[in-house]
Amino acid sequence: MxxxxxxxxxxxxxxxxxxxxxxxxxxxxxxxxxxxxxxxxxxxxxxxxxxxxxxxxxxxxxxxxxxxxxxxxxxxxxxxxxxxxPLCWAISTGAKRRIDGVGGLKGKKMGVSRVGSGSYVMGFVLADQQGWLDPTSSSAPFEVVPLNTFANLRLAVNDSTADFFMWEHFTSKRYYDNGSIKRIGEIYTPWxxxxxxxxxxxxxxxxxxxxxxxxxxxxxxxxxxxxxxxxxxxxxxxxxxxxxxxxxxxxxxxxxxxxxxxxxxxxxxxxxxxxxxxxxxxxxxxxxxxxxxxxxxxxxxxxxxxxxxx
CATH class of the missing domain: 3.40.190.10 (Periplasmic binding protein-like II)
Structure with a gap:
């Protein structure tokens, strides 16, 4: 120590x-x-x-x-x-991507910072809220794409490496305002x-x-x-x-x-x-x-x- x-x-x-x-x-x-x-x-x-x-x-x-x-x-x-x-997680996609709401995210590529991070965990909380978790199936509701940083996540949804990601609302907002990414939904932590x-x-x-x-x-x-x-x-x-x-x-x-x-x-x-x-x-x-x-x-x-x- x-x-x-x-x-x-x-x-x-x-x-x-x-x-x-x-x-x-x-x-x-x-x-x-x-x-x-x-x-x-x-x-x-x-x-x-x-x-x-x-x-x-x-x-x-x-x-x-x-x-x-x-x-x-x-x-x-x-x-x-x-x-x-609680924390408000904004759900984002690329500025010109044709994804306009949460309903179409099942089976898409979810960008996360790391497996086990908040951005990863809350994706599965979202899937549970949307009824996308099938306990009889081994298939995950999303393909998980670890990308390490917020900057990498923003790039990834614009070049289609990922389809969406989740990050804190106010940290994301500047990039909605400048047109870099598009907001398609939100989810609050239940804690x-x-x-x-x-x-x-x-x-x-x-x-x-x-x-x-x-x-x-x-x-x-x-x-x-x-x-x-x-x-x-x-x-x-x-x-x-x-x-x-x-x-x-x-x-x-x-x-x-x-x-x-x-x-x-x-x-x-x-x-x-x-x-x-x-x-x-x-x-x-x-x-x-x-x-x-x-x-x-x-x-x-x-x-x-x-x-x-x-």
């Missing part, structure tokens, strides 16, 4: 409180960007490249659940809730959208004291710094808009509109067991997870336990 913790994050508008935590509150960690998303951070955690990840709920739960079904240790657990609101995970080494061993923290002091300090970043974000919305519209790939108008839709956790420490169970339920129904999966074992800190040491 390095002296300075390493946090993997997606360099999008949702990362603004992390930036503020580092800029204003001496966040005791290095921020390492992973523009290709949660699936890449799963690999980075397992490779020892990062210690903590801030990513999409469905990506973390899918990785943890698949590890259980193969009796492997993925090496991390969910320790925090970063964003309380709060962003969670924080940490490597198992940052979880304290069990103690005879039932009120003792389950996190190491360095992880507790890190999460409290993120809390301060969130509070700064909420109290300084104009600073947030300026950062998002000058340092990230968003217009000022889109940054302001996004602020109306998002609600960060007042205390990022801990995760609700019910949210994890709901995610497991939906991912199992969608065919992303198979077999019995224990939601409780995915959690490094329950919110009910976090209250004890606020």
């Amino acid at each position: 390095s002296e300075t913790l390493r946090i993997g994050f997606v360099p999008e508008h949702f990362s603004t409180p992390l930036h503020f935590a580092q800029k204003h509150y001496a966040l005791s960690a290095s921020l390492l960007p992973y523009p290709s998303g949660t699936g890449h951070m799963v690999q980075a955690l397992q490779a020892g490249e990062i210690d903590v990840g801030v990513g999409l709920t469905e990506g973390w739960i899918a990785a943890l659940g698949k590890a259980q079904t193969t009796s492997t240790d993925v090496g991390f657990k969910v320790v925090g809730t970063y964003v309380e609101t 709060s959208s962003w969670k924080i995970v940490a490597k198992n080494i940052l979880l304290s061993s069990s103690s005879s004291d039932p009120n003792s923290s389950k996190l190491t002091p360095e992880l507790e300090e890190l999460l409290e710094s993120i809390n301060k970043g969130v509070r700064h974000f909420e109290a300084n919305q104009e600073e947030a808009v300026k950062y998002i519209s000058t340092e990230l790939d968003y217009s000022e108008d889109d940054a302001r509109e996004w602020l109306k839709t998002v609600r960060f956790s007042q205390d990022v420490r801990g995760v609700d067991k019910g949210v994890v169970e709901k995610t497991v339920e939906v991912l199992t129904k969608a065919g992303v997870l198979e077999g019995a999966v224990d939601a409780k074992s995915m959690i490094g800190l329950n919110r009910s336990e976090a209250v004890k040491w606020i």
Whole structure:
């Protein structure tokens, strides 16, 4: 373990409180960007490249659940809730493609960043909602085309390498506005959208004291710094808009509109067991997870336990 913790994050508008935590509150960690998303951070955690990840709920739960079904240790657990609101996934195709709605996507080529990423998982949630999953068939509802980055996905739907892809609405919107890609639908996550995970080494061993923290002091300090970043974000919305519209790939108008839709956790420490169970339920129904999966074992800190040491 390095002296300075390493946090993997997606360099999008949702990362603004992390930036503020580092800029204003001496966040005791290095921020390492992973523009290709949660699936890449799963690999980075397992490779020892990062210690903590801030990513999409469905990506973390899918990785943890698949590890259980193969009796492997993925090496991390969910320790925090970063964003309380669901995520709006926009469904996009090429600007001149003759695909005008979700109904015609069955059997098409779905571009994803990585297998197991949020863009992959939500495709199967969409297929479940549309009634395209046949439990008696071995055929998948889509051909999956891994393309790593958002830029590659945009190119792929225009050159027909892929027929459609799914990405967060406001991150996609600039490219609708400039005519690069076309929006054909949307789908919301049935769960709060962003969670924080940490490597198992940052979880304290069990103690005879039932009120003792389950996190190491360095992880507790890190999460409290993120809390301060969130509070700064909420109290300084104009600073947030300026950062998002000058340092990230968003217009000022889109940054302001996004602020109306998002609600960060007042205390990022801990995760609700019910949210994890709901995610497991939906991912199992969608065919992303198979077999019995224990939601409780995915959690490094329950919110009910976090209250004890606020």
